[in-house]
Amino acid sequence: MQNQFIRVTKEFKFDMAHALFNYDGPCKNIHGHTYRLQVTVGGYANQDPQNSKCGMLIDFGLLHKIVTEHIINKYDHALVLNEAVPASLRAGCYAISEKVHFVSFQPTCENLLMQIRFTLQHIIDEIGSTLQAVRLYETPNSWAEWQKEDQPKAFQ
16 A cells, blocks of 8 residues: 555543633633644554554554643643732632643633644654644634644744
């Protein structure tokens, strides 16, 4: 069989709360979502018949392990807030949640997507595949996505 470029995608779910600091709408309040994350990897399937991964671009189990370890374990059932939240309010956050992450950006769907993309990019590259796309659903009908093919070469 001729080896052609292919993409494989794995989907994940996690629950996370956040609030948008200084936002002018209801999302300034702590609220949560059940996020769906789709990670797409591209490349060429292994064609070595002596290799146990013959016919695979990436073992879905390995992709699951990578995303779970670096993304899901961090964000699932966490409260994510902008580090611009005044220090006087931070202690209160830990009083209501043991798993609080302060990030250097506004924790919007778009910014979380880019943080996830940057986190996964080098790991996927190291194993010889290419991160092709990341899609993060904040609600069942609202999402942000990044696709490698849309980016100028400098940002891939």
